[in-house]
Amino acid sequence: MGSFAKAERLLARLQALGEVGALPGGGVCRLALSQADGAGRDLVCGWMRAAGLDVIVDGIGNIFGTRPGTQPGPSVMIGSHIDTVATGGIYDGNLGVLAGLEVVEALDDAGIATLKPITVAAFTNEEGARFAPDMLGSLVHVGGLDLGTALDIVSIDGARLGDELAAISYAGTAPLGAIRAAAYLEYHIEQGPVLEAEGTDIGVVEGVQGISWTEVTLSGRSSHAGATPMRLRHDAGLAAARIAAGVGEIVRGIGGDMVGTVGSLKLSPGLVNVIAEKAVLTVDLRHPDEATLRQAEAKLAALIATVAAAETVTASTRTLARFEPVAFDKALVGSVEATARALGLSTRRLYSGAGHDAQMLARTCPAAMIFVPSVDGLSHNVRELTQPGDIANGLDVLATLALDLAGRANAAVVGISRANAATGETTDSNANLKES
Ligand code: HGY
Ligand code: MN
Ligand code: MN
Numbered sequence: 001m002g003s004f005a006k007a008e009r010l011l012a013r014l015q016a017l018g019e020v021g022a023l024p025g026g027g028v029c030r031l032a033l034s035q036a037d038g039a040g041r042d043l044v045c046g047w048m049r050a051a052g053l054d055v056i057v058d059g060i061g062n063i064f065g066t067r068p069g070t071q072p073g074p075s076v077m078i079g080s081h082i083d084t085v086a087t088g089g090i091y092d093g094n095l096g097v098l099a100g101l102e103v104v105e106a107l108d109d110a111g112i113a114t115l116k117p118i119t120v121a122a123f124t125n126e127e128g129a130r131f132a133p134d135m136l137g138s139l140v141h142v143g144g145l146d147l148g149t150a151l152d153i154v155s156i157d158g159a160r161l162g163d164e165l166a167a168i169s170y171a172g173t174a175p176l177g178a179i180r181a182a183a184y185l186e187y188h189i190e191q192g193p194v195l196e197a198e199g200t201d202i203g204v205v206e207g208v209q210g211i212s213w214t215e216v217t218l219s220g221r222s223s224h225a226g227a228t229p230m231r232l233r234h235d236a237g238l239a240a241a242r243i244a245a246g247v248g249e250i251v252r253g254i255g256g257d258m259v260g261t262v263g264s265l266k267l268s269p270g271l272v273n274v275i276a277e278k279a280v281l282t283v284d285l286r287h288p289d290e291a292t293l294r295q296a297e298a299k300l301a302a303l304i305a306t307v308a309a310a311e312t313v314t315a316s317t318r319t320l321a322r323f324e325p326v327a328f329d330k331a332l333v334g335s336v337e338a339t340a341r342a343l344g345l346s347t348r349r350l351y352s353g354a355g356h357d358a359q360m361l362a363r364t365c366p367a368a369m370i371f372v373p374s375v376d377g378l379s380h381n382v383r384e385l386t387q388p389g390d391i392a393n394g395l396d397v398l399a400t401l402a403l404d405l406a407g408r409a410n411a412a413v414v415g416i417s418r419a420n421a422a423t424g425e426t427t428d429s430n431a432n433l434k435e436s
Pocket of ligand 1: 135356
């Protein structure tokens with residue numbers, strides 16, 4: 001059945017963008033505001049401009065490409081991100097941005113004018129892997145973090161965000177919030193095992209679980225690994241290991257949907273025969289229920305205090321990200337579901353385990369997400385893969401729903417020019433402009 005959009009061009013662009021920052025052996029590394037991210041941005045902006053979109057960049061580097069509608073006013077926004085983690089795949093985020101581009105180009109190909117503008121958005125630093133917090137660009141876009149504070153954030157490699165943004169020439173001049181969205185759609189891979197395990201085509205995302213990122217710094221005293229009796233040690237390494245193990249116990253103790261991750265753990269001086277004087281580790285806790293997430297955070301704080309006392313080290317913590325669970329607009333979620341089913345696709349509702357820009361846009365307009373299956377439930381892994389047929393399914397849902405939301409301004413005519421897209425007039429004199 002399908003839609004007016006076709007997956008071939010989208011699949012080719014996913015591969016082409018995946019070449020930017022490609023890792024030997026597969027996967028991609030385009031950490032936010034790196035040179036590779038800059039090159040990826042240049043490629044996507046080039047495609048947007050070639051498609052005739054009006055491209056603007058705001059002060060945090062968010063990119064917006066707009067196809068005009070016949071009526072001025074808020075856009076139907078289709079967005080996601082093109083930055084990746086260091087061992088990322090070619091689909092996470094990129095799929096949503098490039099599918100949005102495909103939708104607007106397919107509208108052109110079909111000669112369809114829309115009432116509302118359609119804007120394709122690529123938000124800065126969604127991953128948060130290099131600069132915390134995650135979903136930073138969309139958070140600034142919706143006014144959840146002021147620009148000055150964001151520009152002064154320092155990365156895990158010691159760089160200032162504003163300097164890195166300028167270094168890749170994406171410190172834009174467009175005012176924040178310049179593009180207002182009437183509705184926001186984000187098409188994304190599930191990044192988990194649910195859809196594949198159930199053989200379901202489309203995930204109808206009801207919301208995003210709460211996220212809590214904490215950086216824990218433990219300070220002890222370095223001394224000789226052999227000559228120092230255990231009773232005299234201030235071993236930051238042992239304390240960090242005990243906390244990391246304790247996170248697993250807390251999470252398993254709460255059970256259910258609770259997840260917790262110690263993704264980064266650095267010891268210094270980090271030598272085989274030196275008791276670590278310093279340890280810095282990150283703890284990522286998530287749960288769909290805010291009260292349960294807070295319970296886990298309280299247990300973590302108690303664990304840190306207990307271990308620090310037992311190992312006679314000092315502990316300090318810094319919150320890197322903290323977002324409460326977000327429920328998407330019920331009516332729009334229902335439209336995702338109805339659109340998918342009308343296309344003959346199977347659906348199931350679920351909450352997103354991963355964070356997404358949609359959870360920020362949801363603060364300002366109805367937002368919803370479309371998920372497609374991840375092979376082996378893998379993401380944030382160079383083996384990330386979603387099958388072409390699944391990508392086509394999600395694109396059909398996105399394209400159909402986006403057109404519904406934007407409203408059709410004309411019957412399909414041949415040869416609509418970019419200049420006339422805003423009026424719905426045709427350049428093809430033979431075309432019969434039928435009332436739509
Ligand atoms: O961390 C996340 O959930 C997302 O990948 N930024
Ligand atoms: Mn993502
Ligand atoms: Mn991600």
